[in-house]
Amino acid sequence: xxxxxxxxxxxxxxxxxxxxxxxxxxxxxxxxxxxxxxxxxxxxxxxxxxxxxxxxxxxxxxxxxxxxxxxxxxxxxxxxxxxxxxxxxxxxxxxxxxxxxxxxxxxxxxxxxxxxxxxxxxxxxxxxxxxxxxxxxxxxxxxxxxxxxxxxxxxxxxxxxxxxxxxxxxxxxxxxxxxxxxxxxxxxxxxxxxxxxxxxxxxxxxxxxxxxxxxxxxxxxxxxxxxxxxxxxxxxxxxxxxxxxxxxxxxxxxxxxxxxxxxxxxxxxxxxxxxxx
Amino acid sequence: xxxxxxxxxxxxxxxxxxxxxxxxxxxxxxxxxxxxxxxxxxxxxxxxxxxxxxxxxxxxxxxxxxxxxxxxxxxxxxxxxxxxxxxxxxxxxxxxxxxxxxxxxxxxxxxxxxxxxxxxxxxxxxxxxxxxxxxxxxxxxxxxxxxxxxxxxxxxxxxxxxxxxxxxxxxxxxxxxxxxxxxxxxxxxxxxxxxxxxxxxxxxxxxxxx
Numbered sequence: 280x281x282x283x284x285x286x287x288x289x290x291x292x293x294x295x296x297x298x299x300x301x302x303x304x305x306x307x308x309x310x311x312x313x314x315x316x317x318x319x320x321x322x323x324x325x326x327x328x329x330x331x332x333x334x335x336x337x338x339x340x341x342x343x344x345x346x347x348x349x350x351x352x353x354x355x356x357x358x359x360x361x362x363x364x365x366x367x368x369x370x371x372x373x374x375x376x377x378x379x380x381x382x383x384x385x386x387x388x389x390x391x392x393x394x395x396x397x398x399x400x401x402x403x404x405x406x407x408x409x410x411x412x413x414x415x416x417x418x419x420x421x422x423x424x425x426x427x428x429x430x431x432x433x434x435x436x437x438x439x440x441x442x443x444x445x446x447x448x449x450x451x452x453x454x455x456x457x458x459x460x461x462x463x464x465x466x467x468x469x470x471x472x473x474x475x476x477x478x479x480x481x482x483x484x485x486x487x488x489x490x491x492x493x494x495x496x497x498x499x500x501x502x503x504x505x506x507x508x509x510x511x512x513x514x515x516x517x518x519x520x521x522x523x524x525x526x527x528x529x530x531x532x533x534x535x536x537x538x539x540x541x542x543x544x545x546x547x548x549x550x551x552x553x554x555x556x
Numbered sequence: 557x558x559x560x561x562x563x564x565x566x567x568x569x570x571x572x573x574x575x576x577x578x579x580x581x582x583x584x585x586x587x588x589x590x591x592x593x594x595x596x597x598x599x600x601x602x603x604x605x606x607x608x609x610x611x612x613x614x615x616x617x618x619x620x621x622x623x624x625x626x627x628x629x630x631x632x633x634x635x636x637x638x639x640x641x642x643x644x645x646x647x648x649x650x651x652x653x654x655x656x657x658x659x660x661x662x663x664x665x666x667x668x669x670x671x672x673x674x675x676x677x678x679x680x681x682x683x684x685x686x687x688x689x690x691x692x693x694x695x696x697x698x699x700x701x702x703x704x705x706x707x708x709x710x711x712x713x714x715x716x717x718x719x720x721x722x723x724x725x726x727x728x729x730x731x732x733x734x735x736x737x738x739x740x741x742x743x744x745x746x747x748x749x750x751x752x753x754x755x756x757x758x759x760x761x762x763x764x765x766x
Contacts, residue, residue: 378604384623384638384639385622385623387624387638388620388621388622388623388624388638389621389622397624397638400624400638400639400641401638401639401640401641401642402639402640508610509606509621509622512606512607512610512621513604513605513606513607513622514583514599514600514605514606514607515605525602525603525604525605526602526603526649527603528603528637528639528640529639529640530639530640
C-alpha cells in the first residue's frame with residue numbers, strides 16, 4: 280500500500296525560481312538539490328527523483344508517486360493571471376498551515392479590515408463532504424469581507440469553496456469582485472521540510488486586468504504574513520488527530536473533516552496520531 | 557513550600573500586558589486585570605492552541621489573537637466565541653489556572669497543590685534584576701554557597717549585601733536567578749550586585765558547557 284506522504288508528490292519550488300544555479304532545499308527531512316531542466320536529486324544518496332511541473336510549481340517525490348497530480352482546471356483558462364508568491368518559511372507543521380487556510384473564523388482578528396471585520400464575526404453553517412475521488416470539499420462558505428481582493432471596491436459577502444485534494448495542499452475558490460460569474464482561485468501547497476517546519480508555496484489564478492504582478496504578489500504575501508506569527512505561536516506544532524485534544528466548534532467543520540481524513544489516510548507526518556483504543 | 561516558585565517580577569505584569577512565563581517546562585500566560593487580580597494560566601487557547609501570551613489584555617478579559625475567544629479575569633472561563641455570537645460558551649470551556657500570589661516584588665506560582673508558603677527570613681526584601689541562566693536550576697544552586705532555605709532558595713551574603721537567591725527552573729536546561737536584597741538598593745548597589753550576579757552566571761554557564 281502506498282504511503283500517503285512518502286509516495287505523494289510534493290511542491291519544492293516555483294518553476295520560475297529555478298535558474299542556472301542549483302537550489303538546495305529540504306523535503307520530509309531529506310536534503311535535495313533542484314537543477315535547471317528541471318531536475319531533482321537527493322543530496323544524501325545522490326539518487327535522482329521523479330519530477331512533475333504543474334500549477335507553476337516543481338513537484339517531486341521520495342517514493343513512488345501516482346501518475347498524475349490533482350487538477351486545477353481554472354489554471355489553464357487563457358485570460359487568468361497565474362502567479363506564485365513565496366515560498367514563505369513557517370515554523371509549523373504542514374497540517375496546521377492547511378487548517379489555517381480552511382478557516383474563516385480568524386479573518387476578523389488576523390486579517391482585520393481586509394478579509395474580515397470585528398463587526399462581522401459569525402461563521403454561518405456550511406457543507407462539508409468527502410467526494411468519491413477522496414477530496415474534501417467545503418461549500419456554501421459565506422463571510423463578510425471589507426476588501427476581498429485588490430479588485431474589490433467595497434465590503435461584500437463573499438462565497439468560498441474550499442478543497443483539500445492532497446494531505447498538505449488546499450485550494451480555495453472565492454467570489455471574484457471583478458466578475459461575479461467567475462471565481463478567483465488561490466492555493467497553498469505546503470512543502471513539509473520537517474515535521475514542524477514548512478515552506479508555503481502560494482499560487483493564484485485570478486481574474487484581474489488592473490493590478491501588476493508585484494501588487495498581486497504583495498497582497499498575498501501581506502495576508503500570509505499576518506497568518507505566519509499566529510501559526511508560529513500555535514502549540515503543539517503538529518496537529519493532534521485525537522478530536523478531543525482541542526476544542527472544536529461548529530465553525531470548525533472543515534478542520535474536523537480534515538483531521539478525520541488525515542487519520543483515515545493514516546498520515547503520521549506533521550500530526551500527533553490519535554491513540555487507538 | 558517546594559511547589560512555590562517565583563515566575564515573574566511584579567513589575568513584569570504591567571498594565572494591560574500579558575507576560576510569557578515558564579516554570580518546569582510549563583508555559584504560562586500571566587496577566588494582571590485592572591482590579592489588580594493576577595491570572596496565571598496555561599499558555600494556550602483551548603480552541604486551537606495559540607499562545608495566550610500574544611493575546612490582548614483589555615483589563616477584564618484576555619482575548620485570543622486567533623479567533624477572538626475571550627476568557628474572564630479570575631475564573632478563566634470563556635465568555636464569548638465570536639464565530640457563534642448567539643451561543644454562550646459551555647462552562648467546560650475554562651482554561652487551566654495556577655495558584656499564585658505576590659510577595660516581595662515577585663509573582664509566585666505553583667503547578668501543584670496550593671500549599672502554605674512559609675515566609676522568608678526577616679528582612680526588607682526587594683527584588684533585583686532577573687538573571688536568566690543557560691544551566692539547570694540544580695547546577696546553579698550547587699554553585700552558590702549559602703544557607704539553604706528550601707530546595708530552590710538560599711541565604712547568601714555578598715560583602716555587605718544580605719541576599720536571598722531563588723532559582724526558578726524554566727525547564728530541564730535553563731533557569732532564572734531571582735535575588736532579593738535586604739533594604740532597597742541605591743544605584744551603586746544595583747550596579748554592584750548586577751556585576752557580581754552576572755559574573756556568577758557567566759561562571760556557571762562556562763562550567764555547564766561540555
